[in-house]
Amino acid sequence: MAAPTEPAVEPGGRRRAGQVSPPGCRPSLTPQRLALAAIELADAEGLAAVSMRRLAASLSVGTMTLYYHVRDKDELLDLMWNEFLSGHLLEEIPADWRAALTEIAQRTRQSYQRHPWALNVAVRPTLGPNKLRHLEQYLTVASRITDDPDEQVRIIHSVSDLVVGCTLRELSGQAYRAPIKHTDHRGDGPAPPLEPQPGFDELVTAEELPRLQALRTAGCRLLTPRFEHALGWLLDGIEAAHPGAGRAHPRAVGAPAPDPGLVGMAATTRMLPKKRA
Amino acid sequence: MAAPTEPAVEPGGRRRAGQVSPPGCRPSLTPQRLALAAIELADAEGLAAVSMRRLAASLSVGTMTLYYHVRDKDELLDLMWNEFLSGHLLEEIPADWRAALTEIAQRTRQSYQRHPWALNVAVRPTLGPNKLRHLEQYLTVASRITDDPDEQVRIIHSVSDLVVGCTLRELSGQAYRAPIKHTDHRGDGPAPPLEPQPGFDELVTAEELPRLQALRTAGCRLLTPRFEHALGWLLDGIEAAHPGAGRAHPRAVGAPAPDPGLVGMAATTRMLPKKRA
DNA sequence: ACCAGTCGTCGTACACCGTACGAGGACTGG
């Protein structure tokens, strides 16, 4: 309507469509730059610090200027999420599928640990280009295990679900706050000051929670970060379900071992790549 | 200082301590009632609708009244979280440990599906009484697998991590929104309207993402809800690592099967409880 | 040279949020 050239802006849709920028233009403010600045802010002061005003100020720009490059704050979060996901990508994928899945998983975990705010964004993700690239890497590995596409998806999801769940628990656990008291219990004193594992010791009342009590007396910490065990078990299960999958160093599946704990360790150590293609 | 009786309120600590209520008192407004009303609100209109004003209005009460029963909005969220976790508790725990873990996991999933807002709260959980009860149930099962407390904790975490990760993906996936475009790519047209699996088809550019492209042409949906497979694999791995664990119906671990897909199904169907104690 | 139109920036204003502060009512024990 308004523009003589054809594409430009369609009325109901996005604001700027092409933005291919006639050669000599230096777009000092791009959606990506916004996302990067927002990530810097979130890394430094948490996701709550990422407000449009703060972000604009950190870019020495008016608040409403941001809304020219980004439709919503939601879109800004999507861009942050997409940029964040670039940290999940491997440059090179190991040949052994167990090693490869392990490396992708650990890369993902490191990525989350570097940017803890991403967990809050992860609840509402969009399918961005980096997410697809990440899936592509996962799929590259899964296709070595089976040819069934549905099974590939199941494998991918199971691994990435474990990674996300574990990372979420660990990261949120390290921010544990003062606990709430037993509701349907008479209050037992004015509550002592907090321990390093806050609330755990005070809340476990022994007679109602015998197993937790036993755990406590055994000196077992509830917040153990042993992620490799879980992944090892899952990969063991996947491997057992796909005996035909080519592995560099297959082992006898289900071989009995004297100590159960050592079996878990064995599965874990085996995850390290023993050989490159 | 101010109070003649001893406990009452200590200056630096919580506001009300005992609130044991001399018999005939009907405390029409309790923290739990606040939490329940907030949950009702969140179920109906999402977590964003839970503001102190809206909640107070839904209780026909002044906004600041809430702050007598609750220190923060954070404390309100903690109470909601604790109340939400009561939905994870089983009345009866199956005798078979695989069946028990499966039932706890599925109960947890159902709980999240009923209250999707809980995922946003899950990022910052506190150790409330219901969380402890939930852990206690998990531990009851894990203690049948191994006597090593650390290993028990590892087992519990691996299962619950998988559950949380999977649930998070599923729930956030069913709220997929319009995707963002490839950033470092020339824009390819003004983007068609959205499909039921939004963005997936448009973004997969074939030459850069061959595996995803193959998945797409195979008609494979990316958002498959097959949670049982992942849990089956994980439990297979745990079982293989603990051959001594007493099961009602143990099977030959790692027995080769013709079709890998069917092995997964076999592991899945086996999870159903075959016998009660 | 002029001018229409787009690009990019931004000030103001509005509704909503969490909550600090303090006033005030109801009830209770001395």
Added chain:
DNA sequence: CCAGTCCTCGTACGGTGTACGACGACTGGT
């Protein structure tokens, strides 16, 4: 009668996301 506690709540402050429209710089056509 009074002091004290429990409970309620109105007002106000600083924060948020963003709709709206004004404003300058640049550009291509005439």
